[in-house]
Amino acid sequence: MSADLNAPAQRTDASQAATRASVPTPREPVSPEALAAPAAVAHASDRGARIAAVAIALAWHVVIALPAVLTARAEFAAPAVVLGTWVLVAVTGAVAGVRLLQGSPLPPWPLAALLLVVDAAVFAAAGERQLFAAANWVWGTLGWFFVLAVWGQRVIGLIALLSTHALIALVAVLGHGAEPADVARYVMYVYGTFSLPVAVFVGSTVIVGLARERAAVSAAGHAMAAERDAAERGRQERRDRLALVSSAAGRVLGDLAAGQADPGDPEVQRRCMLAAARLRRLIAESDDVPDPLLHELRAAADLAERSGLPIDLVTIGTPPPLPVEVRRRLADPLTGTLADAREWARLTVVSGPDEVVVSLVTPDREGPEATGPPAGEHVYGPVQYLYERDGNIRWAQTRWRR
Amino acid sequence: MGADPVAAVSGDRPVGVAIVDDHPVVVEGVRAWLATEPRLTVLATGDDPDEVLREAPDADVVLLDLRLHGRMALDKLAELSAAGRRVVVYSEHTDPQTMLAALDAGAAAFLAKHEGREHCVETVLAAASDRPYVPPALAGAMVGDPRPDRPMLSDKEREALLLWFQSMSKASVARRMQISEHTVKQYVDRARIKYTRAGRPAATKAALLARAIEDGLVRPEEIGIYRSQATHDRPTP
Numbered sequence: 001m002s003a004d005l006n007a008p009a010q011r012t013d014a015s016q017a018a019t020r021a022s023v024p025t026p027r028e029p030v031s032p033e034a035l036a037a038p039a040a041v042a043h044a045s046d047r048g049a050r051i052a053a054v055a056i057a058l059a060w061h062v063v064i065a066l067p068a069v070l071t072a073r074a075e076f077a078a079p080a081v082v083l084g085t086w087v088l089v090a091v092t093g094a095v096a097g098v099r100l101l102q103g104s105p106l107p108p109w110p111l112a113a114l115l116l117v118v119d120a121a122v123f124a125a126a127g128e129r130q131l132f133a134a135a136n137w138v139w140g141t142l143g144w145f146f147v148l149a150v151w152g153q154r155v156i157g158l159i160a161l162l163s164t165h166a167l168i169a170l171v172a173v174l175g176h177g178a179e180p181a182d183v184a185r186y187v188m189y190v191y192g193t194f195s196l197p198v199a200v201f202v203g204s205t206v207i208v209g210l211a212r213e214r215a216a217v218s219a220a221g222h223a224m225a226a227e228r229d230a231a232e233r234g235r236q237e238r239r240d241r242l243a244l245v246s247s248a249a250g251r252v253l254g255d256l257a258a259g260q261a262d263p264g265d266p267e268v269q270r271r272c273m274l275a276a277a278r279l280r281r282l283i284a285e286s287d288d289v290p291d292p293l294l295h296e297l298r299a300a301a302d303l304a305e306r307s308g309l310p311i312d313l314v315t316i317g318t319p320p321p322l323p324v325e326v327r328r329r330l331a332d333p334l335t336g337t338l339a340d341a342r343e344w345a346r347l348t349v350v351s352g353p354d355e356v357v358v359s360l361v362t363p364d365r366e367g368p369e370a371t372g373p374p375a376g377e378h379v380y381g382p383v384q385y386l387y388e389r390d391g392n393i394r395w396a397q398t399r400w401r402r
Numbered sequence: 403m404g405a406d407p408v409a410a411v412s413g414d415r416p417v418g419v420a421i422v423d424d425h426p427v428v429v430e431g432v433r434a435w436l437a438t439e440p441r442l443t444v445l446a447t448g449d450d451p452d453e454v455l456r457e458a459p460d461a462d463v464v465l466l467d468l469r470l471h472g473r474m475a476l477d478k479l480a481e482l483s484a485a486g487r488r489v490v491v492y493s494e495h496t497d498p499q500t501m502l503a504a505l506d507a508g509a510a511a512f513l514a515k516h517e518g519r520e521h522c523v524e525t526v527l528a529a530a531s532d533r534p535y536v537p538p539a540l541a542g543a544m545v546g547d548p549r550p551d552r553p554m555l556s557d558k559e560r561e562a563l564l565l566w567f568q569s570m571s572k573a574s575v576a577r578r579m580q581i582s583e584h585t586v587k588q589y590v591d592r593a594r595i596k597y598t599r600a601g602r603p604a605a606t607k608a609a610l611l612a613r614a615i616e617d618g619l620v621r622p623e624e625i626g627i628y629r630s631q632a633t634h635d636r637p638t639p
Contacts, residue, residue, distance in 0.1 A: 276516070280494075280516055314496075314539070314542060314567075316498055316542045316543065316545070316546030316567075317498075317546040317548060346568070346570065348542065348567060348568050350542065350545055350546050350564060350567070350568075351546070352546065352548070357564060357568075359568035359569070361568060361569050361570070388577075388578070390573075390574055390577055392571060392573065392574060393569060393571060393574055395568070395569055395574060395578075397568065
């Protein structure tokens with residue numbers, strides 16, 4: 001049989017065997033998606049809060065402030081300034097809101113500085129009579145635009161902006177010759193402008209944090225459940241195989257004990273060897289850390305074993321995550337050689353963080369070369385392949401170095 | 403192969419072996435293996451190390467099944483090794499951690515139960531003369547040792563261990579590495595001697611080391627740290 005014909009056939013068989021044996025598919029390393037899940041939940045929760053903040057700011061600006069400004073426009077000290085700044089903030093606020101919802105907010109501090117300038121201008125332009133009226137729109141609206149400007153920053157930034165706003169208002173109030181009643185009104189207004197924006201700002205931060213935490217907890221729970229399921233499947237699989245292997249070993253032992261089988265008979269010895277090799281592999285196998293390379297090699301070993309070849313598969317260490325191409329170059333030449341093996345085979349895998357060496361040793365015998373590349377050393381990218389026969393053994397080895 | 407392992411064993415007396423295993427069929431199997439070698443004689447067998455050694459206090463080598471009555475006898479192994487008993491551990495538990503733990507506890511050697519008669523006889527003979535013998539399974543555990551404080555092996559020592567583990571044929575390793583079989587064995591044995599550093603000090607480790615120096619396997623100046631352990635004048639760091 002030519003190498004070209006045999007190699008693909010072998011691969012197909014191996015993959016079918018893996019399916020037939022329903023060996024639990026090895027778990028890939030925790031996927032980035034799994035890690036991103038809590039972040040996605042937090043993001044969704046944060047988006048809700050942003051929409052609310054933008055809606056409050058713009059609605060307040062348009063529905064409450066605009067009619068008041070228009071009604072009282074004749075009574076302002078400088079109506080053009082009050083109206084002009086209203087338009088400026090409406091446009092800037094709309095842009096800032098859209099950018100915030102798109103996830104690319106305007107730079108916070110220049111925007112905040114602009115708002116503070118508007119603040120001072122409106123207080124100066126509103127005039128004494130409109131100081132505490134709804135027409136002095138900065139009282140009601142500006143706090144919400146501060147929230148939009150510093151969204152995602154620390155709350156101390158928002159408090160600093162609101163304090164500056166309070167300071168500007170105080171200067172205005174005192175500048176217009178404040179009476180005791182004005183001071184009392186001032187305190188109430190400052191309280192009103194502080195409390196709601198700060199509450200919304202802090203509340204949304206807390207909710208996002210909680211959502212992130214809850215999502216992380218639930219993701220961890222799911223991962224644990226999945227792992228438990230995989231372990232349970234693996235255990236069931238091994239239990240089934242143990243039953244199979246035990247019955248095969250039991251039959252040989254039973255025949256020997258009953259005197260129906262002759263220990264000198266090569267066929268009986270072969271059955272014993274096969275049963276022992278199977279038991280040994282079952283004992284040595286630990287799928288605690290499933291790995292795709294070991295999984296592939298195990299499937300190939302299972303296949304060889306089913307066709308009656310006693311095979312030892314010994315693994316030391318756990319391979320690091322390897323690109324598919326490297327994995328294929330490590331496993332394929334050996335699974336090809338394994339198909340030609342007679343009598344016995346020893347398959348070993350030694351893995352470290354920077355090196356994985358896979359080796360297959362079978363007794364040498366007369367006859368054609370094993371399928372696969374010719375004897376000698378070959379280098380395929382980061383994987384080295386060595387094959388030799390010395391009359392005693394046939395030895396194929398693949399080696400990957402980082 | 404290197405020097406004959408028993409060359410230095412005193413006199414004409416065969417090496418006395420005690421077998422500790424809780425499966426009578428295994429005891430009988432091992433006894434049959436050892437019986438093929440005239441230089442070995444089985445003095446006592448049983449499933450309790452203390453009883454077996456009471457029966458055969460002069461045993462040169464104890465073959466100890468690591469799993470007795472369902473539990474790992476690592477403590478017992480450490481106790482026997484500290485008392486200077488040459489213990490060859492044999493077990494079907496061939497995961498690398500168990501094998502390295504057995505070496506740390508002072509086992510003269512670790513033999514996988516499936517490794518067969520030849521390795522068993524070789525290991526016991528080597529242990530009797532305080533010389534190292536590294537069966538392939540143990541070589542695999544040493545070459546894949548992931549512990550950060552593992553002994554530093556040279557590239558040649560690692561390669562010899564790896565190829566010996568893979569092929570189980572020193573002749574094939576020699577051909578692959580283009581060196582003599584004797585040199586292959588030296589590399590493997592030197593790696594084993596470096597493991598006398600790992601774990602607690604034990605009389606058996608000191609004896610292995612002293613013999614390795616005597617045989618010229620390692621030079622005294624290579625081993626500074628080992629000497630202090632060999633003479634027991636201060637604890638190893």
